[in-house]
Amino acid sequence: MKYVDPKGLDWGQWDDENGKRHYWYFDGKVGSHNGHTYAAVQGLANGGSRLVYDDSGELFRIRNNSRNYLEDVGRWQAASVTNPAQDQVNQLAGFVHGVGSALAGFNPGAHMLVNAATHQIGGADESDPGYHNADAIGNGLVLGAAIFTPAPEAEAAAEGVTLFHGSDAVSIDNILAEGLNQSAAAERGGGDIFWTTTNIEHAQFFAEANPAGGSPALLRVDISHPALQQLMQKGAVEVQGTTYKFLGSAWQELNKLATFSRVP
């Protein structure tokens, strides 16, 4: 049995006076919460999602989809858990509501959903209808046959992100030998942004269309979640869908933080 939310729940956002953005998952249309007027989060229509991070630096993907409205994608912290069951018991103490209690039996990283949903992201209190709404969703997910059960790709995500960059063979060889270098990129007709994607087919197409007109080649870029998060917090990398773009200011750091290899 799948849980279908009849209310059309949506994420809203509000920027405080310090420029900090707050997110809240609304019961129905986006409106006011705790005296603040929230605007609908853009880009979530038609199955879209956004990456956000909380005060502790944890990365989350949010969607206007009650089945997976909040996904923890920065679960590198969970990788060190050696006894998930006991760890959940410890960390869930005091946080037992629908989402947490529903998922604890399935997902070693479930406690992070609880933390995020009730504290950093939403700042919920139990008197708020949204809290009970989340509670209902969590229970709904139990009936939905473990939608948050870790998928293989989610487990892989705990290690880091694999990105692909398509270019000409000479440029790829240069990156492998010397790292990213803006003047070298300019020599080959490249710009000041290092474009990568998680979609290898897209990267292959960009390789075919390389500006140097050389033989197409693919570079694989492996970067850990903490390293990526570090660059994101500096504003040195932007993400849209499957596309990750690294600004020139990030290249030196990326050379140190990422592992480059050639796709055979």
Added chain:
Amino acid sequence: MSKVQFPKRKADGTFCVEVTLRVTTSDAEELLRRMTNWMNQWVKANQVWIRVWEPSGRVEKLRYDEEFKGIPRIVFSDSREIKIQVDGHFSARWWKDWLVLKIIQELKEAFTEIQANGSIKDCDS
């Protein structure tokens, strides 16, 4: 002298690229008709592409007609491949993003006959 070799620019700075996609169909004529209709409708419905970059939430608005001079046209089709040509403006900057991330991506989602990306080249090469 420009270091950019691809796409090859004409004297006025415009360019034309041709994408080849591998397809499997038993009725190439019908596929051609449906794809042509789809392309016409798609361009009308996708004049503006809004990208929201994370984590800043920066909104980027891209316009189709700032990149391309017209609707992509299917210049060849048979039971195994189709060739699509599109003309780009001299000032086109995001044409590859449009082509790869939007047009071809959504074309592939709409037509199960498309088996894989093929190749891209200048129209006159």
